[in-house]
Amino acid sequence: GENVEQHPSTLSVQEGDSAVIKCTYSDSASNYFPWYKQELGKGPQLIIDIRSNVGEKKDQRIAVTLNKTAKHFSLHITETQPEDSAVYFCAASKNSGYSTLTFGKGTMLLVSP
Amino acid sequence: DSGVTQTPKHLITATGQRVTLRCSPRSGDLSVYWYQQSLDQGLQFLIQYYNGEERAKGNILERFSAQQFPDLHSELNLSSLELGDSALYFCASTRDGSNQPQHFGDGTRLSIL
DSSP: OOOEEEEOSEEEEETTOOEEEEEEESOTTOOEEEEEEEOTTSOOEEEEEEETTOSEEEETTEEEEEETTTTEEEEEEOSOOGGGOEEEEEEEBOOSSSOOOEEOOOEEEEEEO | OOSOEEEOSEEEEOTTOOEEEEEEOOTTOOEEEEEEEETTTEEEEEEEEETTEEEEEOSOOTTEEEEEOTTSOEEEEEOSOOGGGOEEEEEEEESSSSSOOOEEOOOEEEEEO
16 A cells, blocks of 8 residues: 655744655555644644646645655745644545545644744 | 534543544535544544445454444444554545545544543
């Protein structure tokens, strides 16, 4: 089955800096890659996703890049703010009719004022 | 607010007991997914239902079962509980069973004493 590796497990940055979280996947058939943000006491919230027919997608301060050849994708957050502090999860799935998500282990991002 | 409702928010019980967790998907969503989140295993997919039928199974123990009712709400039943079953249990939903963003509820925290 699919295996998703996520790095780093923790990331500390100063407010205003950029943060990058990287994930690799094992199944070359995977074609959908969402990113979730989970705050304390809450469920994971989708923040951005990308499909394998594009290489990059941006939404304000958040961007995701995908390298299908290398089977890795990354989340980029620019101009970080304290409210960006949370656990971020990457995931992968394939369009096999009834797809399921395989998640990375998560990255705890701490943005210091 | 994702629109996915999970009850109860917290559940405390003892080893050997049985509990039922409930999930109401977003309005119009036909597919429901259950996940277990623990500190050491991350988010693990358990089972998926689509319009009342089981569609995919993940790492779900035989002591666990689920069902989706005609009104599309779903229940996850956990029996013969063990200390290791203590975790957060999340439900997510999508419009149908294909490769779409999953919207998560805020989970049920299960504590086994």
